[in-house]
Every structure is written in C-alpha cells, then in structure tokens.
Amino acid sequence: MISLANKKNLKPEDFPPxxxxxxxxxxxxxxxxxxxxxxxxxxxxxxxxxxxxxxxTISLATVYxxxxxxxxxxxxxxVNLERESSRYCPNLSDHCHxxxxxxxxIHDVVFKEGVKLEDILELPKGTExxxxxxxxxxxxxx
Amino acid sequence: MISLANKKNLKPEDFPPxxxxxxxxxxxxxxxxxxxxxxxxxxxxxxxxxxxxxxxTISLATVYxxxxxxxxxxxxxxVNLERESSRYCPNLSDHCHxxxxxxxxIHDVVFKEGVKLEDILELPKGTExxxxxxxxxxxxxx
DNA sequence: CGGAAATTTGGAATTATTCTAATTCGTAAT
DNA sequence: ATTACGAATTAGAATAATTCCAAATTTCCG
Ligand SMILES: [Mn+2]
Ligand SMILES: [Mn+2]
Ligand SMILES: [Zn+2]
Ligand SMILES: [Zn+2]
Numbered sequence: 001m002i003s004l005a006n007k008k009n010l011k012p013e014d015f016p017p018x019x020x021x022x023x024x025x026x027x028x029x030x031x032x033x034x035x036x037x038x039x040x041x042x043x044x045x046x047x048x049x050x051x052x053x054x055x056x057t058i059s060l061a062t063v064y065x066x067x068x069x070x071x072x073x074x075x076x077x078x079v080n081l082e083r084e085s086s087r088y089c090p091n092l093s094d095h096c097h098x099x100x101x102x103x104x105x106i107h108d109v110v111f112k113e114g115v116k117l118e119d120i121l122e123l124p125k126g127t128e129x130x131x132x133x134x135x136x137x138x139x140x141x142x
Numbered sequence: 143m144i145s146l147a148n149k150k151n152l153k154p155e156d157f158p159p160x161x162x163x164x165x166x167x168x169x170x171x172x173x174x175x176x177x178x179x180x181x182x183x184x185x186x187x188x189x190x191x192x193x194x195x196x197x198x199t200i201s202l203a204t205v206y207x208x209x210x211x212x213x214x215x216x217x218x219x220x221v222n223l224e225r226e227s228s229r230y231c232p233n234l235s236d237h238c239h240x241x242x243x244x245x246x247x248i249h250d251v252v253f254k255e256g257v258k259l260e261d262i263l264e265l266p267k268g269t270e271x272x273x274x275x276x277x278x279x280x281x282x283x284x
Numbered sequence: 285c286g287g288a289a290a291t292t293t294g295g296a297a298t299t300a301t302t303c304t305a306a307t308t309c310g311t312a313a314t
Numbered sequence: 315a316t317t318a319c320g321a322a323t324t325a326g327a328a329t330a331a332t333t334c335c336a337a338a339t340t341t342c343c344g
Binding site (some may be wrong): 165167199200201202203204212225 | 322324325326332
C-alpha cells in the first residue's frame with residue numbers, strides 16, 4: 001500500500017504515472033488530489049465541484065469513474081453512513097467514522113492500542129472477513 | 143423495549159393495539175408480522191411482496207410508511223450494508239451484521255461477553271454515541 | 285504516423301426512496 | 315347510528331444518487 005495518506009500539499013502533477021497498478025490519468029490525478037487536500041470525506045458531487053475549479057471540463061461521470069477506480073485499487077476508501085451518499089477518505093489505516101450530529105463533520109476514529117475487532121465478535125470458526133465498516137453518530141467531544 | 147424478538151409464530155391480530163406508543167394499524171401489524179416471521183433481514187420490497195400475500199391491497203408506499211414508523215419507535219431496526227437497499231431486523235439486542243458473500247445471507251453477530259464497542263475506540267472525552275452500526279462481509283463459517 | 289485499447293464525456297436510464305394530494309379509516313362525540 | 319376529524323393509506327409522480335451507454339478523445343505501441 002502506497003503512502004499517500006501523509007502527503008498533504010500534493011499537486012496532481014506530482015503523482016507517479018501509476019499507483020497500485022492504476023494508470024494515473026489527468027482526471028484521476030485531479031480527483032485524488034482533491035481527496036488528499038481537504039480530508040473532510042467529500043461526496044462524489046463535492047469532489048466534482050472541487051475538481052472543476054482546476055479542471056473545468058471534467059464531468060461528473062468521470063468523477064464517478066475515477067472514484068470507482070481509486071477505490072478498487074485501494075487508493076482511497078469509500079465510506080457509507082446510513083443512507084447518505086457515499087463519501088471518500090484517503091486514510092487507508094484501520095479506522096472508523098463518527099458523524100457529529102451538530103456540525104455534520106465526519107471524524108476518523110481509531111481503535112485503542114492492540115484491539116482487533118474480530119477479537120471482540122462472536123464469529124464462527126472459519127469466518128473470513130473481507131470487508132468491515134463501523135460508523136457512529138452522536139456528539140463528538142472536544 | 144417490548145419483547146417481540148422472541149415471539150416466533152405471531153399472527154398480526156395478536157399484537158396489542160399499541161406498541162411503544164405506536165398505534166398498531168392493520169398494515170403495521172402485517173408488516174411487523176412479516177419481519178418477525180422469517181428473520182432474514184428483508185428489504186422494503188421483500189416485505190411488500192410478503193405482506194401482499196395476506197393483504198393484497200397493501201401498497202409499497204404504506205410498507206415504507208410502516209417501516210419508518212416501526213423504526214422510529216424502536217420496534218424494528220433498519221440495517222444498511224454498503225449501498226444496498228435498507229433491510230429490516232426484529233432483533234433489538236446489541237448486534238451487528240455479517241453478509242456472507244457466497245449465499246448473500248445476512249447473519250446476526252453478537253459481541254463477546256462483556257465487550258462494549260465504546261471501550262475499544264479512541265473517542266474524545268464527552269463523546270455521546272447515539273447511533274452505531276457495524277457491518278461485515280466475507281465468508282461466514284460453519 | 286496508424287490502429288487498438290483505455291478513458292472521458294454528456295445524456296439517458298435506473299432504482300430506492302420520498303413526496304403529494306386524494307381517499308379511507310378509526311375513534312369518539314353527538 | 316351518524317357525524318366529524320385527525321391519522322393512516324394509497325396510487326402515482328417526483329427526487330436524487332448512481333450506473334449505463336454510445337460516441338468522441340486520449341494514450342500507448344509498434
Ligand atoms: Mn465535534
Ligand atoms: Mn454461511
Ligand atoms: Zn476516514
Ligand atoms: Zn439483525
């Protein structure tokens with residue numbers, strides 16, 4: 001897994017020509033740059049609006065295509081909260097999502113040292129977890 | 143919280159006139175009975191199809207209305223897995239959902255003895271969790 | 285330079301869910 | 315029983331996120 005999560009002020013043209021086996025086209029670079037710039041879990045439409053600033057000709061269909069490609073290649077994570085539209089997150093480390101009911105903001109939440117979710121669930125022998133999603137809502141402290 | 147989760151073979155007409163402050167109409171009884179009968183996490187449309195068997199005049203809009211009322215009054219739980227249509231679950235105890243990739247079936251999964259999710263997450267002081275959803279996908283053992 | 289393959293694009297299609305406005309129902313008062 | 319009224323149901327239209335489609339463009343390679 002490539003270490004994009006830390007690269008804060010990254011320009012699209014700084015990306016290598018290929019990431020995780022995915023060809024970095026102009027549009028994919030732009031979409032990825034948007035997601036890495038403000039880490040606020042934007043929706044596809046948010047990404048579209050922001051990408052349009054620097055690339056006025058990009059289409060919403062392309063944003064959806066790029067997002068799907070980036071998610072499939074494990075470059076960004078797709079985040080689903082209740083029935084809302086999907087959001088996109090550049091943080092690939094193990095974490096879950098807390099939506100603050102006041103602000104609407106989504107916070108990344110990590111597990112306490114050494115805890116693995118599979119350890120705390122009553123799962124039958126032989127279970128293989130391929131996908132896992134934890135989401136919370138409420139008042140986020142601080 | 144009323145103990146409906148155990149009542150397996152319940153006929154609609156057996157429900158009291160009011161549950162959790164919600165008036166039990168004919169349609170709401172039928173919808174609830176469907177969800178309690180087969181505990182397979184049906185979608186709204188599944189519920190509609192099954193309810194139609196005993197009540198041919200019920201409408202899909204009504205099924206959605208009833209489901210919303212039942213969820214709001216904490217009589218059934220709404221379950222969201224990825225981007226799929228919502229499913230409905232009569233199990234009100236603390237549990238999460240595992241979708242088996244082979245069969246498509248959804249299994250209830252409980253926490254191990256004494257474990258509370260909030261204990262294992264790095265949440266800032268003062269955080270109040272009002273809603274929590276955990277979903278898994280993969281190969282369910284046994 | 286060609287040509288094939290991949291990508292982008294605008295617009296149409298899909299589909300789960302919500303909305304609307306009219307009708308019907310349930311209950312309680314007359 | 316009849317009436318009245320708020321609540322619930324209904325059919326169908328509207329909405330909105332996402333996917334599909336077919337044509338145009340770009341990229342890659344020989
Ligand atoms: Mn906050
Ligand atoms: Mn299984
Ligand atoms: Zn995140
Ligand atoms: Zn369940």
